[in-house]
Amino acid sequence: xxxxxxxxxxxxxxxxxxxxxxxxxxxxxxxxxxxxxxxxxxxxxxxxxxxxxxxxxxxxxxxxxxxxxxxxxxxxxxxxxxxxxxxxxxxxxxxxxxxxxxxxxxxxxxxxxxxxxxxxxxxxxxxxxxxxxxxxxxxxxxxxxxxxxxxxxxxxxxxxxxxxxxxxxxxxxxxxxxxxxxxxxxxxxxxxxxxxxxxxxxxxxxxxxxxxxxxxxxxxxxxxxxxxxxxxxxxxxxxxxxxxxxxxxxxxxxxxxxxxxxxxxxxxxxxxxxxxxxxxxxxxxxxxxxxxxxxxxxxxxxxxxxxxxxxxxxxxxxxxxxxxxxxxxxxxxxxxxxxxxxxxxxxxxxxxxxxxxxxxxxxxxxxxxxxxxxxxxxxxxxxxxxxxxxxxxxxxxxxxxxxxxxxxxxxxxxxxxxxxxxxxxxxxxxxxxxxxxxxxxxxxxxxxxxxxxxxxxxxxxxxxxxxxxxxxxxxxxxxxxxxxxxxxxxxxxxxxxxxxxxxxxxxxxxxxxxxxxxxxxxxxxxxxxxxxxxxxxxxxxxxxxxxxxxxxxxxxxxxxxxxxxxxxxxxxxxxxxxxxxxxxxxxxxxxxxxxxxxxxxxxxxxxxxxxxxxxxxxxxxxxxxxxxxxxxxxxxxxxxxxxxxxxxxxxxxxxxxxxxxxxxxxxxxxxxxxxxxxxxxxxxxxxxxxxxxxxxxxxxxxxxxxxxxxxxxxxxxxxxx
Ligand code: IVH
Numbered sequence: 001x002x003x004x005x006x007x008x009x010x011x012x013x014x015x016x017x018x019x020x021x022x023x024x025x026x027x028x029x030x031x032x033x034x035x036x037x038x039x040x041x042x043x044x045x046x047x048x049x050x051x052x053x054x055x056x057x058x059x060x061x062x063x064x065x066x067x068x069x070x071x072x073x074x075x076x077x078x079x080x081x082x083x084x085x086x087x088x089x090x091x092x093x094x095x096x097x098x099x100x101x102x103x104x105x106x107x108x109x110x111x112x113x114x115x116x117x118x119x120x121x122x123x124x125x126x127x128x129x130x131x132x133x134x135x136x137x138x139x140x141x142x143x144x145x146x147x148x149x150x151x152x153x154x155x156x157x158x159x160x161x162x163x164x165x166x167x168x169x170x171x172x173x174x175x176x177x178x179x180x181x182x183x184x185x186x187x188x189x190x191x192x193x194x195x196x197x198x199x200x201x202x203x204x205x206x207x208x209x210x211x212x213x214x215x216x217x218x219x220x221x222x223x224x225x226x227x228x229x230x231x232x233x234x235x236x237x238x239x240x241x242x243x244x245x246x247x248x249x250x251x252x253x254x255x256x257x258x259x260x261x262x263x264x265x266x267x268x269x270x271x272x273x274x275x276x277x278x279x280x281x282x283x284x285x286x287x288x289x290x291x292x293x294x295x296x297x298x299x300x301x302x303x304x305x306x307x308x309x310x311x312x313x314x315x316x317x318x319x320x321x322x323x324x325x326x327x328x329x330x331x332x333x334x335x336x337x338x339x340x341x342x343x344x345x346x347x348x349x350x351x352x353x354x355x356x357x358x359x360x361x362x363x364x365x366x367x368x369x370x371x372x373x374x375x376x377x378x379x380x381x382x383x384x385x386x387x388x389x390x391x392x393x394x395x396x397x398x399x400x401x402x403x404x405x406x407x408x409x410x411x412x413x414x415x416x417x418x419x420x421x422x423x424x425x426x427x428x429x430x431x432x433x434x435x436x437x438x439x440x441x442x443x444x445x446x447x448x449x450x451x452x453x454x455x456x457x458x459x460x461x462x463x464x465x466x467x468x469x470x471x472x473x474x475x476x477x478x479x480x481x482x483x484x485x486x487x488x489x490x491x492x493x494x495x496x497x498x499x500x501x502x503x504x505x506x507x508x509x510x511x512x513x514x515x516x517x518x519x520x521x522x523x524x525x526x527x528x529x530x531x532x533x534x535x536x537x538x539x540x541x542x543x544x545x546x547x548x549x550x551x552x553x554x555x556x557x558x559x560x561x562x563x564x565x566x567x568x569x570x571x572x573x574x575x576x577x578x579x580x581x582x583x584x585x586x587x588x589x590x591x592x593x594x595x596x597x598x599x600x601x602x603x604x605x606x607x608x609x610x611x612x613x614x615x616x617x618x619x620x621x622x623x624x625x626x627x628x629x630x631x632x633x634x635x636x637x638x639x640x641x642x643x644x645x646x647x648x649x650x651x652x653x654x655x656x657x658x659x660x661x662x663x664x665x666x667x668x669x670x671x672x673x674x675x676x677x678x679x680x681x682x683x684x685x686x687x688x689x690x691x692x693x694x695x696x697x698x699x700x701x702x703x704x705x706x707x708x709x710x711x712x713x714x715x716x717x718x719x720x721x
Pocket of ligand 1: 086087088089118119120121122123124125180232233311330333335
């Protein structure tokens with residue numbers, strides 16, 4: 001990723017570049033639980049994009065990240081459609097920003113507005129569906145519309161009741177409770193202690209370990225992780241028929257749907273046995289809101305769970321309805337984010353590390369300091385300009401903070417008083433690579449510096465380790481340390497060498513028993529059959545992350561087509577754009593890279609994307625669906641959602657997210673959205689299954705008769721609200 005200073009000058013390219021960068025960081029944060037930049041930096045990217053889009057509304061496209069809540073689900077768990085979308089919150093970073101929100105509200109509503117102030121729990125949003133009082137499903141937020149089914153894992157969380165407490169009257173027919181799953185700070189400390197004893201890498205913070213623990217394939221792992229939960233909202237709600245009738249006749253019931261305020265809802269959830277955070281207050285006026293925020297900030301480290309701010313919600317539901325929402329967030333709520341904590345420490349040295357693309361990143365070597373919940377001894381300084389701008393020099397006392405409470409950052413030096421000690425000279429960026437001594441190069445107009453030697457051993461190790469990593473070829477047992485060993489012994493020059501490994505390769509290598517050799521050879525062998533998008537991710541092409549690789553692979557279907565496509569064709573693919581497009585064509589134009597690809601192909605690697613129908617003139621797909629609109633819902637066996645949609649669009653059709661009069665067919669997989677099915681039935685849109693979809697892709701015509709009228713809807717027949 002390039003620094004903010006390198007954003008392209010023309011607005012279309014700048015927008016494209018910002019979108020690519022935001023998509024990349026979304027994936028790191030939401031899908032991989034491994035953020036690379038602090039929240040504040042991410043927010044700044046989003047703000048720049050919003051500002052540019054506001055200036056150039058003609059350049060706003062439907063999928064822009066400014067209108068999207070989070071990332072798409074990873075595909076590891078079954079998808080769950082949120083019938084009431086799970087929205088995000090707008091952020092205020094200063095009391096003044098909170099004040100302007102309050103002013104905007106005051107113009108829209110008269111009188112003193114009551115606000116519920118709640119703590120903003122730093123965990124991950126989860127939706128729990130209770131049918132007649134029983135927990136039947138738990139899902140992550142995903143992109144706000146489709147999350148992942150994590151029921152088996154959530155069922156292991158002791159704080160979450162499997163049944164709602166018996167109350168007066170009947171439980172609702174269906175109630176969807178939303179809240180935050182988190183890891184208590186004490187449990188996090190214990191987990192890391194255990195992790196250290198086992199020699200594993202410690203987790204970054206409680207939020208990431210909660211996210212990682214919830215998305216385990218094996219629920220018994222989740223069970224061992226001491227997760228907890230605070231409920232804060234009701235999503236979908238279908239009251240019980242009897243409580244409805246009893247309410248009408250003035251009977252003695254306690255229905256949640258009569259709650260008229262946020263506080264009444266939270267009190268109901270508490271009585272139903274759900275954990276609701278007691279640290280909340282209904283207040284009026286900005287002064288009281290700010291007082292709550294100040295107190296929360298002072299007390300934050302006395303709590304056994306991490307919070308990153310305060311959520312302020314208009315308490316009255318009638319007012320909430322009047323205020324409504326944007327596509328991303330409600331207007332009736334605001335998150336007030338705490339400023340990051342700061343500490344001072346000694347800057348011992350500035351060193352440079354080399355990444356897989358050769359990028360030379362300066363970093364600060366610090367006297368260890370405890371800040372924002374953990375000890376920091378290293379912090380990135382990003383690039384040469386940042387070091388110059390901050391004017392930090394070895395020997396300085398510097399201010400360090402955890403930006404976004406995750407990534408340590410050096411804010412700047414505490415400049416000594418004129419009578420104090422003299423500072424050392426300004427730090428100079430090294431002219432040679434610390435690993436291979438090749439000259440370092442910074443191109444005019446760019447903020448990053450690179451080691452241009454492709455044979456640089458550190459780059460080689462990083463490139464190969466990236467190829468083997470989980471989001472790429474997922475070669476289990478091939479981490480950075482082993483790669484470094486193979487590179488050092490001259491056994492591995494590039495990724496294609498891996499596929500020539502045999503048992504003999506390991507002769508004389510310490511630390512490999514015959515079982516671990518077999519396992520590694522087996523893992524390398526299975527990597528031959530990964531889908532194309534993983535191979536593309538693994539090649540480490542600049543700007544091309546997992547999301548862009550998926551888009552490329554599903555649009556063009558095989559590696560040959562991607563290599564043959566020109567920059568313009570690549571740029572025209574939704575989710576790719578000109579920045580990635582030109583980077584990809586440049587990568588494949590290199591003879592060295594082409595020869596690696598030739599050797600990978602000769603080694604028998606699959607180079608097609610599963611589910612993509614690549615038959616058609618010239619490798620591109622025949623436009624069998626020109627002018628047709630096909631909506632896809634539920635899980636298909638042979639396609640991910642993106643692949644199915646791409647299969648339609650690459651044939652000249654459209655694949656919108658909702659059913660309308662103009663829809664030609666609704667394709668239903670497993671557990672489709674009930675509202676889409678209902679709408680299709682109402683509008684008499686043909687509902688087809690996966691086999692008919694495959695036939696439709698091939699022939700462009702629908703089967704004579706729709707396949708059944710109602711597929712299995714895994715929702716016990718509840719009508720949507
Ligand atoms: S209400 C439409 N209340 O913050 C409003 N969210 O940045 C939905 N969060 O996605 C959210 N504590 O994961 C709400 N007391 C609280 C919260 C809270 C933490 C999280 C939640 C949400 C995110 C938005």
